[in-house]
Amino acid sequence: MTELVSISVVSHGQIALAKNLLGDIAAYCDAAGIEVILTLNIPEELPFSGSDYPFALTVIRNRAPKGFGANHNQAFRAARGASFCVLNPDIRFGDDPFPALRACLKDRSAGVAAPLVLGGDGRIEDNARRFPSPLRILCKVFGGCRGGDYAIGEEPIYPDWAGGMFLLFPRALFERLDGFDERYFLYYEDVDICARLTLLGHRVVLCPQARVVHHARRSSHRNIRYLGWHLKSMMRFFLSPVYWRLLFANRQGTRE
Secondary structure, X not given: OOOOEEEEEEEOOOHHHHHHHHHHHHHHOOHHHEEEEEEEOOOOOOOXXXXXXXXXXXXXXXXXXXXXXXXXXXXXXXXXXXXXXXXXOOEEEOOOOHHHHHHHHOOOXXXXXXXXXXXXXXXXXXXXXXXXXXXXXXXXXXXXXXXXXXXXXXXXXXXXXXXXXXXXXXXXXXXXXXXXXXXXXXXXXHHHXXXXXXXXXXXXXXXXXXXEEEOOOOHHHOOHHHHHHHHHHHHHHHOOHHHHHHHHHXXXXXXX
């Protein structure tokens, strides 16, 4: 019997994208092994009902908008699955990514699994990255650090962190981490949770056999409000105890 996967999707005025994603889940995934928790972060009319899909669908309507982490933590409290998937509404499937992701999580060191993410143009997105540092940020801003942080082939790789557009956690570990840090309203929640996971002795695994397409909007590149959230979250991470513990652990590892 397939273990249940709980999928958390948050819509912030993106219900058309969410509908496409739900259609992909229905078309490609084993419905008996899936439940979806859809959170409407702002008021939206649903162009579908739960009975339209072969999997269990729970809809949460927020009274006031919440941040990325708070929304997914709220969904986790309603989830019943043995694993918990954080999934952006702008992701599309071409097949079922979950068997390959589950296979990667059988590695006992793995604490979260992510698929290979392709852009709408078919190019590989840089969702597998090294932990940020002020120097690495400056290097990217001034064009000195180009290209992906990791070479991706056919075998799983173990990056420092993976983008929050698609992450699959074992339920017990997400619970042990106490979910996302809700002090990050938007951005860097994925960096922080992967850092805390690393400090617990687990690894992030990117599974190239699982592939999805990401139709990213890159809001922080165009909207000053989103850019402000991005910069605020970046500073919160660099000033956090998690970042400094990570630096200390890396230096200790280098000495050894």
